[in-house]
Amino acid sequence: MVRNYKRKTDWTEKSKKAVKNGQTIRQAAHNYGINESSLWRAVRNVSAGKSLVSLSEASQSRIIFFLEEEAVLVEYLLKASRIGFPLDTSTLKSLAYDLAIRNSKRSWRTQKSAGKDWLKGFKSRHSQLSIRTPEPTSIARATAFNKTNVGPFFDKLKQLYEELSLTPERIYNVDETGGS
Incomplete structure (x- = not known):
């Protein structure tokens, strides 16, 4: 740890x-x-x-990624999340390993994955990220999403757009996970 x-x-x-x-x-x-x-x-x-040797000097030798390299990884994670493809912890560790190999880092060669310590430190350094195992959609929710159930909602939405003269660029989504 x-x-x-x-x-x-x-x-x-x-x-x-x-x-x-x-x-x-x-x-x-x-x-x-x-x-x-x-x-x-x-x-x-x-x-x-x-x-x-101070603790900070000793820890400098164990740094895997520089700030710029870690920023690339964070940017990729945020972009993947924005397009609806959130990554879980095992995928993140695998991506970090791939990035380390591409940048000629010699860490994690035996396990071919980043370790728990690195993941915990990464999460603490980048608290804006929410990295967790995605929950699958329940069967009830998946079966309820059909044309018969959703059709009346879109009919009412179309009617509202016409009444208020709204254009598509004014459409956005807000739910419990944030806005898009």
Whole structure:
């Protein structure tokens, strides 16, 4: 799963200052409640001129798509949804894999699909997307949609258009999923 670790305290800076001010590594580790070996390694790295790798730097190496590449995928998903072809999560993961292969990315080669972690992160980065498994049309709804049931509605609609002199460009649809 996606890791969203938030550091609670900055123990390294405080404990390194304590060691620099004359406290022993063992005392500083005990005072700040940290592992002695971790503090020793942090102090050694600072004295050697190295810095600890931050979480943001480490996560940069695991990025699969750049912002522009991900924007292309989002645009495709929105376009597919607009034309009445919403995609489910498994199709999205497969599309992401195809995009990664086309852009010479070397991830997901074994499963030939994006992983759950990537999907969860993608959904959180693009909250405007509603990616879920589409529900099938019920049998009752499918059988009720026939010429006998729908015909009177369109007769009344035609009559209204003629009475109000409405043109086709003024037609739009609004329902529980949005407008089009």
